[in-house]
Amino acid sequence: MASPNGAATELDIRADFPILTRTLRGRPLVYLDSSSTSQKPESVLAAIDDFYRAHNANIHRGVYPLALEADALFEGARERIAAFTGAPTRSTVFTSNVTAAINLVAYSWARTNLRAGDAVLITEMEHHSNIVPWQLATQATGAQLRYLDVGEDGTLSLQQLDEELARGDVALVALAHLSNVLGTINPIAEIVERAHSAGALVLVDGAQAVPQIPVNVSEIGADFYAWTGHKALGPTGIGVLHADSALLEAMPPFLAGGDMIEAVERQRSSWKELPWKFEAGTTMIAEAVGLGAAVDYLSALGMERVREHERELVAYTLTQLGALPGVRTYGPPSPDDRGGVVSFVVEGVHPHDVAELLGRENVCIRASHHCAQPLMAKLGVAATARASFGPYNVRSDVDALVSAVANAQKVFA
Numbered sequence: 001m002a003s004p005n006g007a008a009t010e011l012d013i014r015a016d017f018p019i020l021t022r023t024l025r026g027r028p029l030v031y032l033d034s035s036s037t038s039q040k041p042e043s044v045l046a047a048i049d050d051f052y053r054a055h056n057a058n059i060h061r062g063v064y065p066l067a068l069e070a071d072a073l074f075e076g077a078r079e080r081i082a083a084f085t086g087a088p089t090r091s092t093v094f095t096s097n098v099t100a101a102i103n104l105v106a107y108s109w110a111r112t113n114l115r116a117g118d119a120v121l122i123t124e125m126e127h128h129s130n131i132v133p134w135q136l137a138t139q140a141t142g143a144q145l146r147y148l149d150v151g152e153d154g155t156l157s158l159q160q161l162d163e164e165l166a167r168g169d170v171a172l173v174a175l176a177h178l179s180n181v182l183g184t185i186n187p188i189a190e191i192v193e194r195a196h197s198a199g200a201l202v203l204v205d206g207a208q209a210v211p212q213i214p215v216n217v218s219e220i221g222a223d224f225y226a227w228t229g230h231k232a233l234g235p236t237g238i239g240v241l242h243a244d245s246a247l248l249e250a251m252p253p254f255l256a257g258g259d260m261i262e263a264v265e266r267q268r269s270s271w272k273e274l275p276w277k278f279e280a281g282t283t284m285i286a287e288a289v290g291l292g293a294a295v296d297y298l299s300a301l302g303m304e305r306v307r308e309h310e311r312e313l314v315a316y317t318l319t320q321l322g323a324l325p326g327v328r329t330y331g332p333p334s335p336d337d338r339g340g341v342v343s344f345v346v347e348g349v350h351p352h353d354v355a356e357l358l359g360r361e362n363v364c365i366r367a368s369h370h371c372a373q374p375l376m377a378k379l380g381v382a383a384t385a386r387a388s389f390g391p392y393n394v395r396s397d398v399d400a401l402v403s404a405v406a407n408a409q410k411v412f413a
């Protein structure tokens with residue numbers, strides 16, 4: 001199968017990403033921070049540029065031809081984005097990022113449905129975006145916030161899930177499909193099935209999963225599935241919420257204002273139909289067009305191939321980093337159970353020093369708590385270093401990482 005730039009066999013797509021030609025002090029850019037944000041292919045940059053140069057007008061308002069072009073590009077992007085994740089277009093809502101998508105549910109659904117005596121069940125591996133909204137929602141409603149543990153091997157226990165569900169009070173299970181720290185791929189369809197059998201709804205944070213593994217929202221069956229465009233080769237400023245349409249119909253609007261109303265009277269208003277009821281104000285038009293181009297690019301690559309490519313890179317990284325004395329990696333030991341993320345610590349060197357020394361070699365990794373402080377507390381560390389992959393990474397990036405980590409060890413020896 002040919003990739004978008006015509007390569008025939010393995011993923012050889014670096015030429016599609018203009019930024020990857022940058023050098024720093026003569027060294028090539030080794031970008032290993034795709035879990036923070038991905039780089040963008042030429043086709044995404046061109047789609048955004050073309051929108052502003054040739055089609056820019058506000059949407060859902062104008063009747064002149066240019067405005068109708070903008071409408072068609074925006075709604076056409078929504079259709080392709082929904083199709084990419086196997087979701088209905090009508091219940092695919094654009095938000096500004098995954099954080100905003102989760103907040104939409106935490107305000108609109110949770111504050112009207114949670115009661116004292118209910119529980120929201122999250123996990124110790126959540127990003128703050130899937131913790132803090134539930135802290136506020138449970139505090140506002142008197143519901144309880146409980147956590148599923150992360151085991152030594154970086155996985156969740158389905159037995160503990162069943163025990164929690166058997167308590168009979170769980171109204172919502174909210175969890176990551178793929179951990180941004182451990183890389184763990186949670187058995188999401190299985191979790192949804194168990195939660196539904198116990199009468200609980202499920203929200204999935206798919207921020208890391210959608211860019212890395214094939215995701216079919218309809219097959220997963222979660223009530224809410226949220227993700228973010230900038231990690232999936234798209235621009236910043238756009239996120240996606242796929243939701244059960246009956247739930248969306250029943251939920252009150254989250255943000256209110258222009259474009260989400262049917263009619264406004266002096267004291268009351270009525271709402272547009274889905275998905276526009278949840279898209280107040282001028283939406284992220286060019287960003288949707290850019291994300292549409294991103295999912296076209298990923299579809300042409302094939303998400304099975306992206307997954308296999310990143311699985312191989314992770315396997316190679318675990319072996320190579322693991323061979324360095326004093327380096328500890330986190331997460332499931334088998335690359336089959338994890339996505340393209342490897343968190344690690346280097347004995348005797350603070351993760352921030354590791355990242356800074358690697359930066360001097362133009363090797364870009366992240367060192368922090370990764371917006372997962374409860375998980376850091378569980379792991380007993382303040383921070384980790386983290387290398388994360390996109391489809392454009394190659395084995396030589398891993399070699400550069402490992403060599404730079406070995407050099408950092410020498411500096412601190």
Ligand SMILES: Cc1ncc(COP(=O)(O)O)c(C=O)c1O
Pocket residue numbers: 035036097098099100127129130176178179180205207208228371
């Ligand atoms: C699992 C997960 N959830 C949520 C987020 C937040 O994404 P955004 O800042 O685009 O809302 C991230 C970003 O790192 C993430 O990895």
